[in-house]
Amino acid sequence: MNLPTYLYPGRSEWQGLLQRPVFDNSSLELLVGGILADVKKDGDKAIRRFAQKFDGVELTELEVSPAEISEAIATVPLDVKQAIRQAGENISKFHTAQLVQEQPVETMPGVLCWRKSVAIDKVGLYIPGGTAPLFSTILMLGLPATIAGCKEIVLCSPPNKEGKLHPAILFAAHHVGITRIFKVGGAQAIAAMAYGTQTIPAVYKIFGPGNQYVTSAKQLVQKSGVAIDMPAGPSEVAVLADDTANAGFVAADLLSQAEHGADSQVLLVTTSEQLGRNTEAALAQQLQSIGRNELAVKALANSKVIVVKTMGDGIDLINEYAPEHLIISCANEEAVCSAIVNAGSVFLGNYSPESVGDYASGTNHTLPTNGYAKAYSGVSVDSFVKKITYQKLSRTGLAAIGHTVQVMANAEGLDAHARAVSIRLEQMAD
Structure with a gap:
């Protein structure tokens, strides 16, 4: 696998090298805008129409029944259940620690000010189904929502051809305590949670990843006053490495992100030409053994190896790129990390693969993409609360x-x- 390799580019070249894959939004917004308008006007009727059109399924009931949940849970393998429970425990620990009670401040005698976190009453979670049912995202969104104290949590996910959701999605939702689950996908799901239908309640803020249609829908409903978690696009990872890195590990990390989809992007920034060559060889070998080989190959076509003269140059380049995920595989990784100011989530050392953050270390995997890490944070308990200030004189x-x-x-x-x-x-x- 030959990734485009750039040797010691000048800083004037960086902006061009760091471009993400782009597509024309204008026609997409027209299509998505039409879907939003139809759902707003016709409610459940439009939802069923789009399910037939896009998912190829005729839905009689939009909401998943308790019987369906019980039936699905019984089919989930025990090891998957145990893994979800373990991941959930770690995610809960990490996010519960974010609940910090701020102390009142007397700014001058007789002037008392304080701030309080108040949960958003109604939130909606979008969970992709499609080629990869992301049940892990339920833990990443549902647990912070419940920890924050949100009163109503609505979940939407696209059904399969039989009109059902993946059993692991239903088990994860049950484990988190989410009971309002709807078999709705795509832009129409975002519209339903934004405007409400006869069956699906409207919410105040919508969370979750999705394809370009879902992303466009979230951005459009935000214009009408419904909050969203963050601007998000295709998933991405950058690896910052020197000659102490393991090329096999680096290749595995690049592939773990490339298999998300054809529009994903991976980037290797290194001070070692030899590591770049070794990583390409490892990529070619490992590609043969992954199931989503074709998607990964397409993503790798959008990807690059950039060789820099110094680690300082590498750090500056990474801060300019502002990756969703950053893996630092080099000597003195903690010292290098201290200079990183633009990244969604950082993985330090040769034994911290990005996939642990995707699933079970405890940190959140819902992160800013497309350079938004320069100004946005990943999802946390704070994402599910409002900060209200008070004063008493x-x-x-x-x-x-x-x-x-x-x-x-x-x-x-x-x-x-x-x-x-x-x-x-x-x-x-x-």
């Missing part, structure tokens, strides 16, 4: 701060703001 506090507020309000020409303070101060003086 005593008479002493208002007297102390009142003049400052009046001066600032008058300087901005907002007389009523100033008056809201002065009327109280005058009454206090009587």
